[in-house]
Amino acid sequence: ATPMALLVGTARGVQLGILIKGPQILESTRRVDTIVLDKTGTVTSGRMSLAAVVPADGEAGAEVLRFAGAAEAGSEHPIAAAVTAAAAAAEAQALAGVGTGAAATLPALEDFASTQGLGVQAVVEGRLVLVGRPGWLAEQWAVELPTELAERQAELEASGGTVVAVAWDGRARGILSVTDTVKPNSAAAVAQMRALGLTPMLVTGDNERVARAVAAEVGIDLVRAGVLPSEKADVVRALQAEGRIVAMVGDGVNDAVALATADLGIAMGTGTDVAIEASDLTLVRSDLVAVVDAIRLSRGTLATIK
């Protein structure tokens, strides 16, 4: 394609809400045959809400939520946003009931740290609080869920929940389930990708049950679940090793390496700065139909004007 055609294509992209880093990127867009989609915030809205609090025997649900909310206040993850908002709302309601009129605040946190794709830790009221993947608490912290909580975890995951464990002072205190919804256009976008001959795949750090449920809802049959942030790029490389030309679509800090590794990195406009910087294209409206528009645009521009 001529430089002029590429510039025209780039300008048309802007009209479609697709920000293209450089005109030459339309060339790699045109060659893509496989589209790897991150789940949370890409296929789903990423606005999670708290669906259940299950305390361990002898614990109070309100306490579990309060400590988890306080620890998660240090994180920007969608799970953290859901837990902190629910905890703050519960505190406000409890205070209103007492009639103090005092501003509801969660306890302060100290020594916060997060581990990408696994969970968070913080000291709250002198206790070391952990919130994260049950497997991370078990392997990294030797905190196992009691049988009754492990059973509830399986039930909540079967109904589409993302379950995190809450522990302090070395003991599991409860589990929380958060849920997310598929974006309105995701299924239509996947259907259009297939119509263009593209192969969609879902990749997520979330559990297998949730990943399968979301994939089924939007019409994807290739799923990689439980993938650590560092492993998302490995998924892309394995597809490239099969000779595929891979586009990766994501929004999170945890997607950045995979976005940079892919032949074409596509970031959601609502995504983190790190994801946008690692990408070749940014979708202003964070709507997956724009991925299809970008591919149509690249094929059209590059096929007709030579």
Ligand code: ADP
């Ligand atoms: P995705 O690939 O869907 O964007 P992530 O890699 O961000 O998911 O997270 C994977 C898993 O790690 C989550 O399902 C959760 O179990 C755990 N996790 C990550 N961040 C947090 C957090 N701030 N609080 C609790 N759990 C977390």
Ligand code: MG
């Ligand atoms: Mg994401």
